[in-house]
Amino acid sequence: MNEELLAVFVASTIRLATPLLLAAIGELLSEKAGVLNMSVEGMMLTGAFAAAAGASLSGSPVMGLVCGLVAVIPLSLLQAFLTNTLRANQIVTGLGINIFVLGATTLGYRELFGARSREVIPGFDKWNPPILGDIPVIGQTIFEQVWLVYLVIPVAIAVWYLLARTGLGVAIKAAGAAPRTVAHSGLSVTLIRYGVIMATGLLAALGGIFLSIGDIHTFTEGMTRGAGYLAIAAVIFGNWKLGQTIVACLVFGAATALQFQLPALGIDAPNALLIMMPYLLAFIAVSGLVGRQSAPRTLAQPYWK
Amino acid sequence: MSAALAVSGRILAAPAAIPVLAVLAAFAVGLLLIVATGASLGQAISAFSQGAFGSAYAISVSLNRATVYALVGIGFVIAARAGLTNVGGEGQIAMGGIMATAVAVHGGVAGLPLGLAVILPVLAASLAGGLWGGLAGVLKVRAGTNEVISTLLLSFIAIWIVYWCVQSTDLLRQPMTSAATLPESATVPASTMVPLLTGSYAAPVTVGVVIALILAVVAAVLLARSVFGFRLRFVGLNPIAAARAGIPVERMTVLALFIAGALGGLAGAIMLLGEQHSLKTGFSSGYGFDGLVVGLLARGRISGVIAGALLFGFLRSGGITMEMAAGVPTALVQIVQGLIVISIAGAAYWMDRRASR
Numbered sequence: 001m002n003e004e005l006l007a008v009f010v011a012s013t014i015r016l017a018t019p020l021l022l023a024a025i026g027e028l029l030s031e032k033a034g035v036l037n038m039s040v041e042g043m044m045l046t047g048a049f050a051a052a053a054g055a056s057l058s059g060s061p062v063m064g065l066v067c068g069l070v071a072v073i074p075l076s077l078l079q080a081f082l083t084n085t086l087r088a089n090q091i092v093t094g095l096g097i098n099i100f101v102l103g104a105t106t107l108g109y110r111e112l113f114g115a116r117s118r119e120v121i122p123g124f125d126k127w128n129p130p131i132l133g134d135i136p137v138i139g140q141t142i143f144e145q146v147w148l149v150y151l152v153i154p155v156a157i158a159v160w161y162l163l164a165r166t167g168l169g170v171a172i173k174a175a176g177a178a179p180r181t182v183a184h185s186g187l188s189v190t191l192i193r194y195g196v197i198m199a200t201g202l203l204a205a206l207g208g209i210f211l212s213i214g215d216i217h218t219f220t221e222g223m224t225r226g227a228g229y230l231a232i233a234a235v236i237f238g239n240w241k242l243g244q245t246i247v248a249c250l251v252f253g254a255a256t257a258l259q260f261q262l263p264a265l266g267i268d269a270p271n272a273l274l275i276m277m278p279y280l281l282a283f284i285a286v287s288g289l290v291g292r293q294s295a296p297r298t299l300a301q302p303y304w305k
Numbered sequence: 306m307s308a309a310l311a312v313s314g315r316i317l318a319a320p321a322a323i324p325v326l327a328v329l330a331a332f333a334v335g336l337l338l339i340v341a342t343g344a345s346l347g348q349a350i351s352a353f354s355q356g357a358f359g360s361a362y363a364i365s366v367s368l369n370r371a372t373v374y375a376l377v378g379i380g381f382v383i384a385a386r387a388g389l390t391n392v393g394g395e396g397q398i399a400m401g402g403i404m405a406t407a408v409a410v411h412g413g414v415a416g417l418p419l420g421l422a423v424i425l426p427v428l429a430a431s432l433a434g435g436l437w438g439g440l441a442g443v444l445k446v447r448a449g450t451n452e453v454i455s456t457l458l459l460s461f462i463a464i465w466i467v468y469w470c471v472q473s474t475d476l477l478r479q480p481m482t483s484a485a486t487l488p489e490s491a492t493v494p495a496s497t498m499v500p501l502l503t504g505s506y507a508a509p510v511t512v513g514v515v516i517a518l519i520l521a522v523v524a525a526v527l528l529a530r531s532v533f534g535f536r537l538r539f540v541g542l543n544p545i546a547a548a549r550a551g552i553p554v555e556r557m558t559v560l561a562l563f564i565a566g567a568l569g570g571l572a573g574a575i576m577l578l579g580e581q582h583s584l585k586t587g588f589s590s591g592y593g594f595d596g597l598v599v600g601l602l603a604r605g606r607i608s609g610v611i612a613g614a615l616l617f618g619f620l621r622s623g624g625i626t627m628e629m630a631a632g633v634p635t636a637l638v639q640i641v642q643g644l645i646v647i648s649i650a651g652a653a654y655w656m657d658r659r660a661s662r
Contacts, residue, residue: 093647
């Protein structure tokens, strides 16, 4: 692999990891508070579709971004209401919402775009940051990215700060580890879990928005193709720790990038193995082969007073 | 006062009322959406019923779908009795399908007498599904891994193992596929195919329907009347007390997930050897996840599994015809299906609250 190919590989790794990073950081927040939010896939798809629809109708990607974020709010509220107020099974509501969103966005797309389905949707342009962008070879390939890619950095720092340095972070983690104690200390477990699901929704939607109007400037039916489930796998592989979850997303992004690069390098590796890799790695991680797992104690359990 | 309470209690206690209402509400939304998309309501409904139960063929296809949902759902309910959530139906079906293909095509069983040509691949497939499910059980017992997470991951791994098997000629890909066709395995020999109940392709309902019904009865009796069922329930209600009482909790955990997986593997074998006859990428296309939903919605009752399996089986078949004949996208059926799942899952709040009183 020469320098240029390597730079392309790194660039596409980062690009492919971006939607996963946004969604997985959100999913991590949810799971820390005890909610296994399976609807992250549907949340991403909602963001992707609403952003595409908004950008296409208004001609402005910024309006698309706003639409994507607004559209996910009722969906997140529904998920939060079902799992926290009605204490419905988190897995079944997640799967139900995902089925619903896949249907709704497919139908909506056909109704809205129908004949114009091959049209390019206005989206965000790539941006070349000063200084970094001027570095030879890698400046043009690695650092020239849509600004949403760079958004991952402040989001990650904010979530790290929230979880590690604030009282709210302690409360979130406690809501997943010992919800009863949280309730005894006078805080509302329900409210905390509503909050993290809303945050997850917005972050997952950002991931979806990046997919449709950031990366490829179009919408295709079911375009997330399981990215939400990958985000869940990343949190598991990352052992419910922020840094490791980010590394997991980058590893998954690299595995995806390799699928496209290996044939170019003339290497004949089974494609299936690369696609399977994220799930296999996450599985190896949870099977206890690589140290102890630290899943939040009440993960996926509804909280009853 | 107490009399009034008793009366209102009796009305609310109709156990099927809430899920039935939820399903009806979801259907109503579906009808509204059909109108909203501008399709003719009458045409859509007649296409739907044509596709779901308009002909012997349509009914057969719907029943075959329902069979798969029922088997996965029964497995889910058995595991749930032990307090386990088996999210791995999709993977267990996939492993069953792979094993059934491998044994039927390369296992040298085609010439065996007495139906062994079918029975052996079906048993091997059940074993493969069982091991895939049991693996999650072993992990739970040995490493404390949450079975929701491990079975979900195992599902995705299995889906891509199918892909691998049909892509690679070293595995199950038939060498004859040209570049123009999608890669798939060789067709299974005729002697290994799960026979049709009617013997005619005009009504291709497989013997699997009967097998699923028998297994449903067996499971219902086992769960309600046997020592095994009692032990499962004890482990599910309180594993610590169960262990004190001398029940081998760990073995029961692995066994429950093994049985659930074996039923998934069986479903995969019936699908592959009964209908599809060759392994393709995505051959299980969401059956496992739908079956899981059927199991969840059944709320622990085998009768609920049967009802849910039939509902989803007919819904799916009708939806496909609705798209072809009336131009109403199947996405609409997905919306209705999603709404059914969401509303029944949410309605559990009222049902559980009543049960706990």
